[in-house]
Amino acid sequence: MWRFLLFLSALLLWGEDRALAKVEVTLVNRTPVIIEEVYTHQGSIFLALDDVLPALGLSGQWDSSARLYQISTPYGKISVVPGNSSIRLGSQVMTLPQAPRFIDGRLRVDESFVREYLPALLGLSVTYRNLDPQEPPPAPEADSLDLFFARLLEKKGLAPEATIGKVVIDPGHGGDDPGSIGLNGSTEKDVVLEIARQLEKQIKMKLGAERVRLTRDSDYALTLEQRLQPVGEADVAALLQLHAQAASHPETHGLYLFVRPREETRGVSQPAAQGGSMRLAEALRGALTGAGFAVAGILPAPLLPLGRGDLPSVLVELGYLTNADDFERLTRPEEQTRLIQALFEGLKTFVESR
Numbered sequence: 490m491w492r493f494l495l496f497l498s499a500l501l502l503w504g505e506d507r508a509l510a511k512v513e514v515t516l517v518n519r520t521p522v523i524i525e526e527v528y529t530h531q532g533s534i535f536l537a538l539d540d541v542l543p544a545l546g547l548s549g550q551w552d553s554s555a556r557l558y559q560i561s562t563p564y565g566k567i568s569v570v571p572g573n574s575s576i577r578l579g580s581q582v583m584t585l586p587q588a589p590r591f592i593d594g595r596l597r598v599d600e601s602f603v604r605e606y607l608p609a610l611l612g613l614s615v616t617y618r619n620l621d622p623q624e625p626p627p628a629p630e631a632d633s634l635d636l637f638f639a640r641l642l643e644k645k646g647l648a649p650e651a652t653i654g655k656v657v658i659d660p661g662h663g664g665d666d667p668g669s670i671g672l673n674g675s676t677e678k679d680v681v682l683e684i685a686r687q688l689e690k691q692i693k694m695k696l697g698a699e700r701v702r703l704t705r706d707s708d709y710a711l712t713l714e715q716r717l718q719p720v721g722e723a724d725v726a727a728l729l730q731l732h733a734q735a736a737s738h739p740e741t742h743g744l745y746l747f748v749r750p751r752e753e754t755r756g757v758s759q760p761a762a763q764g765g766s767m768r769l770a771e772a773l774r775g776a777l778t779g780a781g782f783a784v785a786g787i788l789p790a791p792l793l794p795l796g797r798g799d800l801p802s803v804l805v806e807l808g809y810l811t812n813a814d815d816f817e818r819l820t821r822p823e824e825q826t827r828l829i830q831a832l833f834e835g836l837k838t839f840v841e842s843r
């Protein structure tokens with residue numbers, strides 16, 4: 490009997506500490522890179538920065554005198570400090586759900602850094618797959634994103650310019666990917682889906698059923714191409730991506746709008762300050778501020794699915810599910826309705842002023 494118990498406890502221990510077999514990281518147009526040294530810590534997956542950066546076409550090194558890790562990027566250096574969940578790029582600061590930490594002698598970051606935060610900060614198109622458990626293989630064309638974008642821009646070029654277009658609302662995450670986890674076991678994927686659905690309803694009721702599309706209307710995972718499919722339809726005027734954050738400190742809070750630092754108009758790259766995304770962000774900020782919701786900032790962060798093109802796109806980090814006030818705003822019906830109303834007003838102002 491004791492042998493069996495020993496075996497059982499060994500099995501349980503092994504189950505808790507075991508490293509997952511591997512993950513696959515693919516930068517658009519590059520060969521997939523498989524990372525086999527994968528650790529789980531407190532339920533999160535951690536990857537070594539030294540393994541992750543080459544997979545993303547980046548480099549970096551540990552600065553032993555400053556005790557921080559410097560990542561070199563086209564926009565400057567990003568400092569990663571062990572134990573500190575804030576990452577900095579110039580004056581921009583982002584809060585990671587898990588602080589980077591040394592495990593087995595290497596500085597490791599939570600997988601969301603690779604699949605979400607770093608791509609968002611730098612405008613990289615990254616596909617991330619956990620190979621254990623096996624995820625469904627990507628759609629056949631998922632690796633030919635360039636072709637996809639070319640078709641998408643072609644279509645958009647044919648759309649008459651004066652038409653008041655429709656809005657695509659993209660609730661982040663879904664299915665196996667819960668996004669951030671917050672108070673009372675709330676998940677980002679559920680919270681943003683609920684807000685997206687209600688926003689869709691507002692637009693349908695007040696502007697017309699044909700004026701809005703959701704990328705997902707239920708709890709399922711989307712490939713990048715599926716997520717972007719509605720964006721390729723004719724007459725799309727704006728893309729609104731909805732997310733929420735989590736932080737280890739309960740007082741961390743705030744609503745942020747993210748836009749790409751540069752966008753393309755007829756093949757010419759220009760600072761986003763002159764483009765539609767910034768005007769959309771300003772319209773949203775105006776409406777949110779007017780409704781009493783403080784917008785902590787409009788930050789340049791090129792977003793994973795739309796790192797190129799000229800479609801006005803804003804990613805809204807609606808708040809922190811780990812902060813009591815933000816959580817209430819995102820989940821209590823009356824507060825939620827006010828927030829949705831403000832997002833609607835911002836979108837309406839934007840599409841009608843085009």
Ligand SMILES: [Zn+2]
Pocket residue numbers: 605661662668669677732733
């Ligand atoms: Zn998210």
